[in-house]
Amino acid sequence: MHIRNYLRFVLSVFVAAGHVSLYPQPSLIHLSIGSDLTKGKSAPITVTWSSENITGMQNVVFGQKPHPSKSVKARETGYSGGAVYSAELNGLRRGRTYFYKCGSDAAGWSRIYSFSTEPLKGSFTVAVIGDTQDNTNNENFVKSAGVLSAVRQHKPDLTLHMGDIVNDGSMTSSWENYLKMSQDINAESPLMPVLGNHDVNNVKGDNFQMPFDDFHDLFNLPGDEVNYSFTYGKVRFIGIFSGYAQAAEPLGEVKFKPGSPEYAWLDTELTRAENDRGIDWIIVWMHYPVNSFGWSNVKGWGDNILPLLNNHSVDLCLAGHRHVYERHLQVKNGKVAEKDTTKSLSASEGTLFITNGTAGGNPTNPGGKEISTVAYTPDRIMYSYAIMVIDRGSIAFKVFDEDNNTIDHFVLTK
Ligand SMILES: [Fe+2]
Numbered sequence: 001m002h003i004r005n006y007l008r009f010v011l012s013v014f015v016a017a018g019h020v021s022l023y024p025q026p027s028l029i030h031l032s033i034g035s036d037l038t039k040g041k042s043a044p045i046t047v048t049w050s051s052e053n054i055t056g057m058q059n060v061v062f063g064q065k066p067h068p069s070k071s072v073k074a075r076e077t078g079y080s081g082g083a084v085y086s087a088e089l090n091g092l093r094r095g096r097t098y099f100y101k102c103g104s105d106a107a108g109w110s111r112i113y114s115f116s117t118e119p120l121k122g123s124f125t126v127a128v129i130g131d132t133q134d135n136t137n138n139e140n141f142v143k144s145a146g147v148l149s150a151v152r153q154h155k156p157d158l159t160l161h162m163g164d165i166v167n168d169g170s171m172t173s174s175w176e177n178y179l180k181m182s183q184d185i186n187a188e189s190p191l192m193p194v195l196g197n198h199d200v201n202n203v204k205g206d207n208f209q210m211p212f213d214d215f216h217d218l219f220n221l222p223g224d225e226v227n228y229s230f231t232y233g234k235v236r237f238i239g240i241f242s243g244y245a246q247a248a249e250p251l252g253e254v255k256f257k258p259g260s261p262e263y264a265w266l267d268t269e270l271t272r273a274e275n276d277r278g279i280d281w282i283i284v285w286m287h288y289p290v291n292s293f294g295w296s297n298v299k300g301w302g303d304n305i306l307p308l309l310n311n312h313s314v315d316l317c318l319a320g321h322r323h324v325y326e327r328h329l330q331v332k333n334g335k336v337a338e339k340d341t342t343k344s345l346s347a348s349e350g351t352l353f354i355t356n357g358t359a360g361g362n363p364t365n366p367g368g369k370e371i372s373t374v375a376y377t378p379d380r381i382m383y384s385y386a387i388m389v390i391d392r393g394s395i396a397f398k399v400f401d402e403d404n405n406t407i408d409h410f411v412l413t414k
Pocket residue numbers: 164196197198287320321322
């Protein structure tokens with residue numbers, strides 16, 4: 001046999017045995033949580049990926065064994081860079097580990113990943129990151145990769161992203177590079193982002209503050225994908241879109257204007273969560289903080305959203321945008337709590353506001369010490385992320401720098 005034919009024969013044997021693929025593996029693999037709950041089951045999980053090989057049907061094969069066998073056919077759509085496949089996994093049992101792979105025999109398979117479903121009882125872990133934008137010093141998300149590697153050590157069950165995922169949402173390559181860089185964590189725990197000003201159209205006109213198609217094509221989020229909610233454990237998570245608030249303010253186009261559809265939606269969501277006996281905690285996350293310093297403080301955003309939050313029992317309100325860490329004093333019915341140096345906080349004192357703004361985007365300032373509501377902010381400029389361990393009666397919140405030094409920690413109790 002000629003040497004070339006011999007090598008082809010050897011390769012075909014390995015392919016047939018499933019040891020190697022002739023094609024590049026599926027890429028941009030990430031999980032997201034669906035909003036529709038089946039009573040008694042864990043929240044549905046959607047697997048989304050891209051494939052360079054458009055060869056027809058692709059699947060997710062999943063199950064509770066390390067070599068899964070249950071197959072779900074994927075829906076095929078596209079984005080400006082190629083094909084997108086997604087499949088929703090329903091009827092998942094709580095407190096279990098599931099294994100899966102995605103792709104097809106013809107197009108190639110991913111490796112086998114695993115994820116945990118929401119717990120039957122006990123705690124779960126949520127990562128909080130923001131502003132991973134690929135700007136100065138974070139070209140190709142090099143800094144974000146370091147921060148996410150540290151985050152991954154905490155084995156989060158899901159990640160909340162505060163927005164400014166990319167530096168310029170019009171660039172398809174940035175969305176691709178983010179999902180490639182973060183695949184190891186996103187393929188094993190859902191990524192639930194809200195959008196920041198850098199992610200959306202900044203050009204004034206009909207499409208001002210509108211997300212780009214690549215976002216809708218690549219991220220499979222619940223609802224309309226910019227304002228959405230989901231339940232995980234006994235927590236109602238509500239993500240809201242603050243647009244490009246800074247530029248929208250002089251145009252009178254700041255989001256969540258009283259009387260707007262999104263205002264009514266959020267009012268209804270918060271009321272429903274408050275009245276749900278199965279919900280212990282309400283966590284809202286957004287890009288623009290309601291209270292910040294200098295150019296990042298957009299009065300119109302606070303004016304719109306704060307009265308609505310004050311009218312409801314929101315436990316935690318998380319934001320990004322400013323590349324700092326700030327923990328603010330709790331606010332109850334519009335009244336700011338007294339300064340308190342304790343690390344044990346009671347949810348009965350009101351909503352706790354946190355700005356946790358950089359998992360890669362260039363940090364340029366320390367936090368706003370001069371803001372009257374700031375309870376704690378470190379003196380130095382740094383990258384940071386937070387880890388929340390959420391139980392029925394407590395949220396243990398820890399903030400770390402990129403070297404995993406603890407920057408702040410507190411426990412919020414019911
Ligand atoms: Fe921002």
